[in-house]
Amino acid sequence: MSRIAEAFKDGKAFIPFITCGDPDIETTKAAVRAMAENGADMIELGIPFSDPTAEGPVIQGANVRALSGGITTDRVFDMVRELRKDVRIPLLFMTYANVVYSYGTEKFLSNCRDSGIDGLILPDVPFEEKEDFAPICDKYGVELISFIAPTSENRIAMIAREAKGFIYVVSSLGVTGVRSEIKTDLASIVELIKQNTDVPCAIGFGISTPEQAAKMGSISDGVIIGSAIIRYLEKYGKDAPGHIGEYVKSIKDALG
Amino acid sequence: MSNEKGRFGAHGGQYIPETLMNAVIELEKAYDHFKDDPEFRQELSTLFNEYAGRPSRLYYAEKMTKDLGGAKIYLKREDLNHTGSHKINNVLGQALLAKKMGKTRLIAETGAGQHGVATATAAALMGMECVVFMGEEDTKRQALNVYRMRLLGSEVIPVKSGTATLKDAVSEAMREWTSRISDTHYCLGSVMGPHPFPTIVRDFQAVISSEIKQQMKEKEGRLPDAVIACVGGGSNAMGSFYHFIEDKEVQLIGCEAAGRGIDGFETAATINTGRPGIFHGMKSYFCQDEYGQIAPVYSISAGLDYPGIGPEHAWLHDTGRAQYVPVTDDEAVDAFEYLSRTEGIIPAIESAHAVAHAVKIAPAMDKDKLIVITISGRGDKDCAAIARYRGEDIHE
Numbered sequence: 001m002s003r004i005a006e007a008f009k010d011g012k013a014f015i016p017f018i019t020c021g022d023p024d025i026e027t028t029k030a031a032v033r034a035m036a037e038n039g040a041d042m043i044e045l046g047i048p049f050s051d052p053t054a055e056g057p058v059i060q061g062a063n064v065r066a067l068s069g070g071i072t073t074d075r076v077f078d079m080v081r082e083l084r085k086d087v088r089i090p091l092l093f094m095t096y097a098n099v100v101y102s103y104g105t106e107k108f109l110s111n112c113r114d115s116g117i118d119g120l121i122l123p124d125v126p127f128e129e130k131e132d133f134a135p136i137c138d139k140y141g142v143e144l145i146s147f148i149a150p151t152s153e154n155r156i157a158m159i160a161r162e163a164k165g166f167i168y169v170v171s172s173l174g175v176t177g178v179r180s181e182i183k184t185d186l187a188s189i190v191e192l193i194k195q196n197t198d199v200p201c202a203i204g205f206g207i208s209t210p211e212q213a214a215k216m217g218s219i220s221d222g223v224i225i226g227s228a229i230i231r232y233l234e235k236y237g238k239d240a241p242g243h244i245g246e247y248v249k250s251i252k253d254a255l256g
Numbered sequence: 257m258s259n260e261k262g263r264f265g266a267h268g269g270q271y272i273p274e275t276l277m278n279a280v281i282e283l284e285k286a287y288d289h290f291k292d293d294p295e296f297r298q299e300l301s302t303l304f305n306e307y308a309g310r311p312s313r314l315y316y317a318e319k320m321t322k323d324l325g326g327a328k329i330y331l332k333r334e335d336l337n338h339t340g341s342h343k344i345n346n347v348l349g350q351a352l353l354a355k356k357m358g359k360t361r362l363i364a365e366t367g368a369g370q371h372g373v374a375t376a377t378a379a380a381l382m383g384m385e386c387v388v389f390m391g392e393e394d395t396k397r398q399a400l401n402v403y404r405m406r407l408l409g410s411e412v413i414p415v416k417s418g419t420a421t422l423k424d425a426v427s428e429a430m431r432e433w434t435s436r437i438s439d440t441h442y443c444l445g446s447v448m449g450p451h452p453f454p455t456i457v458r459d460f461q462a463v464i465s466s467e468i469k470q471q472m473k474e475k476e477g478r479l480p481d482a483v484i485a486c487v488g489g490g491s492n493a494m495g496s497f498y499h500f501i502e503d504k505e506v507q508l509i510g511c512e513a514a515g516r517g518i519d520g521f522e523t524a525a526t527i528n529t530g531r532p533g534i535f536h537g538m539k540s541y542f543c544q545d546e547y548g549q550i551a552p553v554y555s556i557s558a559g560l561d562y563p564g565i566g567p568e569h570a571w572l573h574d575t576g577r578a579q580y581v582p583v584t585d586d587e588a589v590d591a592f593e594y595l596s597r598t599e600g601i602i603p604a605i606e607s608a609h610a611v612a613h614a615v616k617i618a619p620a621m622d623k624d625k626l627i628v629i630t631i632s633g634r635g636d637k638d639c640a641a642i643a644r645y646r647g648e649d650i651h652e
Binding site: 173 | 273275437537
């Protein structure tokens with residue numbers, strides 16, 4: 001069993017997201033440690049991209065702050081190497097196809113393996129285009145995460161059968177960001193996925209409150225939260241890690 | 257040219273969120289059905305001829321030819337189309353297709369505003385709702401077009417993210433499409449984005465080269481020696497080149513916006529300064545830094561101010577079939593003024609990039625050589641900006 005799949009073994013998994021280098025690397029490191037100490041089961045590390053087309057305004061803002069702070073892909077790898085001295089939970093990169101492709105897909109994934117990255121999430125790489133990345137991910141033991149969206153319908157079985165690590169179930173139409181209500185019939189989507197694979201399902205997009213997390217957790221194997229965490233960085237900057245730790249604990253407690 | 261996954265050599269593809277995959281698959285199926293449907297072809301042809309004013313003229317620029325003293329120059333007058341540019345060709349096609357698909361709402365990105373105006377026009381004509389995303393910077397540079405879109409009943413949303421120009425407008429339109437798919441068609445304005453857009457837009461714009469071929473045969477009894485067009489995303493160039501791709505003796509030249517020069521950072525010349533990447537749904541060439549961050553490009557022309565190029569152009573470049581040359585702001589402004597004075601035709605500043613290159617190469621060519629320059633749009637929208645460039649402040 002992969003390290004990612006194992007993280008789903010003890011109850012519902014909580015997967016927080018953070019943009020690396022927002023506002024600086026030291027804050028990201030402190031936040032990652034705070035999340036790990038407060039019950040995060042794995043962490044999505046966003047490598048900033050100039051034009052994050054799947055993100056809403058909150059994470060777009062984090063990308064802008066991080067890039068203007070001088071973050072680069074190489075500095076993110078250095079940060080992961082250092083975090084790996086004491087952070088044991090699975091770490092995944094979330095970024096855009098061009099960040100990987102432009103760096104050199106082979107070199108990027110070789111660095112992922114060497115620095116201790118377990119998985120890769122690319123929101124602009126659908127099933128049809130994964131051949132550019134999947135074989136190289138396999139070669140370096142990094143799991144390429146598949147997305148299933150409310151619009152996937154007839155595509156669910158095809159995607160689920162080849163999924164690795166976990167399946168990222170997109171809760172709603174649109175981009176990332178906090179939503180007051182999630183209307184998609186996610187239970188039937190998850191059920192359809194389960195008919196086709198044993199890979200765990202985590203729901204993301206729009207979740208922010210412990211109540212929402214508990215509800216989404218009840219119909220899946222875990223929840224992903226991004227924008228709600230980035231809001232602490234937006235508000236508190238370098239002082240955000242303490243607040244993020246408390247928030248992570250509240251979500252993890254709600255997931256039970 | 258493209259295989260079933262929308263590849264042009266290594267370029268193209270569908271690099272988009274899973275949320276949009278069924279939408280592009282549905283679009284591809286609908287297009288494959290309607291493109292050969294006699295009723296659809298007839299309706300589109302009527303719209304082209306009766307509404308947009310096609311075929312556009314192929315005009316012999318006699319004064320310019322004599323002045324330059326070399327090759328004989330023809331202008332393909334897409335500026336005379338309804339709404340003032342080639343953009344209407346693609347928009348009428350896509351709006352008609354969207355309507356057949358049961359969509360009631362069009363969204364679009366726009367740079368100079370020409371595609372936005374064309375989309376707003378088609379939406380008004382066909383009774384559809386329309387929302388146009390435009391970089392805030394461009395809404396200032398092209399205030400008149402913002403007014404035109406609103407006049408036509410469209411909503412214009414200024415995009416403040418990133419560089420607040422065309423690429424950010426594309427990103428925002430894609431985000432909007434992800435959040436509202438069932439009733440909405442994304443009317444993409446150039447031969448770019450995920451498959452099937454590069455193919456659909458090219459096919460609707462290919463009427464340009466099909467007419468040039470016919471008109472050239474009537475006027476000169478042969479094919480031209482060179483076809484020159486400006487390239488941002490590349491729709492008027494792709495339309496101008498398409499039916500000549502197999503005619504190897506016809507030189508195809510795309511003119512990129514070099515901005516303040518390709519040696520610096522203030523440029524938008526993608527083939528000349530970019531490298532392969534994946535962005536806005538496609539694999540192609542992009543202006544980017546060593547880590548793949550998309551470059552904040554610059555050109556005086558809002559319509560060419562884009563860090564990428566359509567995948568079929570990338571392929572025409574790779575195979576050497578077309579040539580892509582840089583043209584600076586200065587050269588384009590000179591050409592804008594030159595064509596206005598010499599032929600009494602004010603070209604769009606985008607099209608002026610193509611005119612500038614013709615001015616460079618025509619004098620050295622033999623008098624029996626034939627050049628076609630596509631004048632992709634009219635320049636009225638640019639007068640205030642060019643006046644400012646020359647240090648004159650006029651009120652629109």
